[in-house]
Amino acid sequence: MATIGVEGPQELARLRCLALAAQGLLHAQPFGRGLSGARKAINHLGYVQVDTISVVERAHHHVFHSRVPGFAPAMTNKRLLDGDIFEYWAHAAAFLPMADFRFSLHYKHAIKSGQTHSDSLL
Numbered sequence: 001m002a003t004i005g006v007e008g009p010q011e012l013a014r015l016r017c018l019a020l021a022a023q024g025l026l027h028a029q030p031f032g033r034g035l036s037g038a039r040k041a042i043n044h045l046g047y048v049q050v051d052t053i054s055v056v057e058r059a060h061h062h063v064f065h066s067r068v069p070g071f072a073p074a075m076t077n078k079r080l081l082d083g084d085i086f087e088y089w090a091h092a093a094a095f096l097p098m099a100d101f102r103f104s105l106h107y108k109h110a111i112k113s114g115q116t117h118s119d120s121l122l
Contacts, residue, residue: 024067037068038075039084043097050093060095 006012017026024030024041031040041064042048051059057073064071076095079085085095088104096104 029069031068033068034070035075035078038064038071038079041067042079042085042095043099046097046100047090048095049091050087050095 006015020026021030024044029037031037031044045063048060048063053059057065061071061073061076064075076085080087080095083098085097086101086104088094088096090096090104
């Protein structure tokens with residue numbers, strides 16, 4: 001595995017900024033507000049793991065709430081019903097943008113035809 005050499009605190013700070021910006025955590029409203037912002041956030045992130053842990057709120061809602069002002073948990077169901085996202089077992093249960101649905105079809109067709117994980121689906 002290749003390693004990345006980071007030389008100096010300025011380069012480390014630049015890499016941190018890049019990572020935070022890529023995740024939509026560097027600016028206050030990187031994707032906009034409300035339902036429209038939630039759509040843009042999932043399209044940008046590409047994957048939000050569904051997590052049932054709920055101390056204050058279900059954990060996957062924190063992902064949206066931290067990036068989309070005005071996000072409400074009911075927006076997740078609205079986006080599912082509107083066909084903007086779909087729920088799928090990717091690595092774990094997750095919400096994915098509908099644009100990525102086609103990538104799940106090979107696996108779904110294999111399961112439908114009776115193949116199992118031991119048959120090397122991937």
